[in-house]
Amino acid sequence: MNNDSIWDWERAWEVLPDLLQGLSVTIQMTVLGMIIASVLGLFIALAMRTPSRWLTTPLKFVVDFIRMTPLLVQLVFVYLLLTWVPGYVVGFVVLGVHYATYMSEVYRAGIEAVPKGQWEAATALNMAKGRTWRAVILPQAIRNTLPGLGNYAISMFKETPFLFAISVTEMYKAGQDYGANTFSYIEALTMVGLLFLAVSYPTSLLVRRMEIRLA
Amino acid sequence: MTNTSGDVPAIEFRDVDKRFGDNVVLDGLNFSVPQGQRVTLIGPSGSGKTTILRLLMTLEELSGGLILIDGDPYTHEYKGEKWVAVPEKRRRVVRNRVGMVFQQFNLFPNMTVLENIIESPVHVLGKSKADAIADAERLLEKVGMSEKRDFNTNQLSGGQQQRVAIARALAMDPEILLLDEVTSALDPEIVADVLDVLREIAETTDITMLLVTHEMQFAREVSDRVLMFDKGQIVEEADPETMFTNPTHDRTKEFLKAVLGG
Numbered sequence: 082m083n084n085d086s087i088w089d090w091e092r093a094w095e096v097l098p099d100l101l102q103g104l105s106v107t108i109q110m111t112v113l114g115m116i117i118a119s120v121l122g123l124f125i126a127l128a129m130r131t132p133s134r135w136l137t138t139p140l141k142f143v144v145d146f147i148r149m150t151p152l153l154v155q156l157v158f159v160y161l162l163l164t165w166v167p168g169y170v171v172g173f174v175v176l177g178v179h180y181a182t183y184m185s186e187v188y189r190a191g192i193e194a195v196p197k198g199q200w201e202a203a204t205a206l207n208m209a210k211g212r213t214w215r216a217v218i219l220p221q222a223i224r225n226t227l228p229g230l231g232n233y234a235i236s237m238f239k240e241t242p243f244l245f246a247i248s249v250t251e252m253y254k255a256g257q258d259y260g261a262n263t264f265s266y267i268e269a270l271t272m273v274g275l276l277f278l279a280v281s282y283p284t285s286l287l288v289r290r291m292e293i294r295l296a
Numbered sequence: 297m298t299n300t301s302g303d304v305p306a307i308e309f310r311d312v313d314k315r316f317g318d319n320v321v322l323d324g325l326n327f328s329v330p331q332g333q334r335v336t337l338i339g340p341s342g343s344g345k346t347t348i349l350r351l352l353m354t355l356e357e358l359s360g361g362l363i364l365i366d367g368d369p370y371t372h373e374y375k376g377e378k379w380v381a382v383p384e385k386r387r388r389v390v391r392n393r394v395g396m397v398f399q400q401f402n403l404f405p406n407m408t409v410l411e412n413i414i415e416s417p418v419h420v421l422g423k424s425k426a427d428a429i430a431d432a433e434r435l436l437e438k439v440g441m442s443e444k445r446d447f448n449t450n451q452l453s454g455g456q457q458q459r460v461a462i463a464r465a466l467a468m469d470p471e472i473l474l475l476d477e478v479t480s481a482l483d484p485e486i487v488a489d490v491l492d493v494l495r496e497i498a499e500t501t502d503i504t505m506l507l508v509t510h511e512m513q514f515a516r517e518v519s520d521r522v523l524m525f526d527k528g529q530i531v532e533e534a535d536p537e538t539m540f541t542n543p544t545h546d547r548t549k550e551f552l553k554a555v556l557g558g
Contacts, residue, residue, distance in 0.1 A: 202402035205402075206465075
């Protein structure tokens with residue numbers, strides 16, 4: 082083993098099992114986070130459409146607050162506040178809530194893109210409000226949001242290294258830990274970067290194809 | 297509480313005002329349509345014809361006055377001295393009697409042709425799905441669209457979409473059908489197909505119809521009465537024969553000359 086060289090292939094292969102385990106945590110965090118973001122984001126978008134100022138004014142404040150403060154600070158703050166909640170739960174919940182504030186904008190745009198004539202046809206067919214939303218507006222709006230959802234999923238995936246700060250062993254922390262034990266940071270973090278790329282690049286191509294198909 | 301006995305009009309406008317901001321579209325409009333009558337509204341754009349249909353479908357709110365359907369309060373009523381909106385719950389009961397076909401068809405693109413037609417019969421009228429499908433198939437046959445039953449709406453031409461939209465409106469079994477420039481968005485060679493469908497409906501049903509159209513020949517064939525609108529007022533009304541061959545008002549003469557190219 083040659084410790085003087087900048088790059089050691091052996092180390093690069095050796096770190097892989099740890100990183101793949103970390104990658105699985107990263108993907109779990111992203112999937113759970115996006116589930117929360119998609120559901121909560123829709124509720125925020127719908128709540129913002131109600132005429133009640135008692136609901137929309139405080140909600141808008143909370144949404145702006147979450148958007149205007151860093152994710153990292155939110156993660157650490159909640160983690161330190163709720164000491165009894167395991168880090169990985171704090172991780173995907175905070176990721177989910179943070180991204181829900183952005184997803185709500187995607188839903189808002191998706192809902193507004195449904196032509197006015199669709200609402201009018203629903204009225205002409207005497208459909209109830211709830212049924213109009215469920216059967217006509219949301220299916221079309223959600224279709225409009227799919228590319229946005231894909232883009233935010235990629236974005237969230239790339240932000241999971243922040244979970245390092247709250248001791249969740251996702252892929253970046255797995256790499257860091259390996260580096261700390263072996264002093265082969267370069268190999269470990271290069272592999273981390275490549276693995277991120279290996280997942281996010283094909284996903285972004287998929288999202289782009291979806292955008293073209295839905296356009 | 298449907299009151300369909302002889303002399304109660306299907307539609308009655310009482311002192312109807314409609315303003316959009318400072319723009320007065322309808323100003324104290326009064327008119328009524330007897331049960332089963334076919335009425336064509338003509339007049340220059342901006343004269344308030346389409347607004348009348350949209351008010352009847354509750355797509356717009358009145359600024360003043362009342363609309364009654366079969367004598368029942370529909371949009372507003374006087375409670376004591378106060379002019380108040382009819383609550384949505386009661387409005388929905390009356391709205392079931394009114395159907396509308398739009399210029400832009402407005403089919404639901406996330407549903408098939410059949411799903412578009414059975415949606416409200418099942419979820420609003422409470423029909424069984426089997427009954428609704430049987431009725432829908434009969435209507436699709438009537439508008440010549442049986443083979444397209446399971447198609448997505450975006451696989452249909454404009455004329456086909458409009459025929460499905462007509463079937464969808466009829467599936468609600470309306471007493472009153474509003475037709476808002478239903479052929480204006482269609483290619484000229486398809487217009488005749490859609491008009492044939494409407495002509496057959498006019499001949500085989502007793503649905504009260506209100507049409508806004510630029511198809512003067514069609515209006516002449518199917519309507520019992522023609523109302524000429526200008527600036528939110530009825531300036532002339534007559535049977536189609538008289539209106540199209542011997543109009544009396546200057547505005548009507550000018551308008552007909554312009555559209556008929558005479």
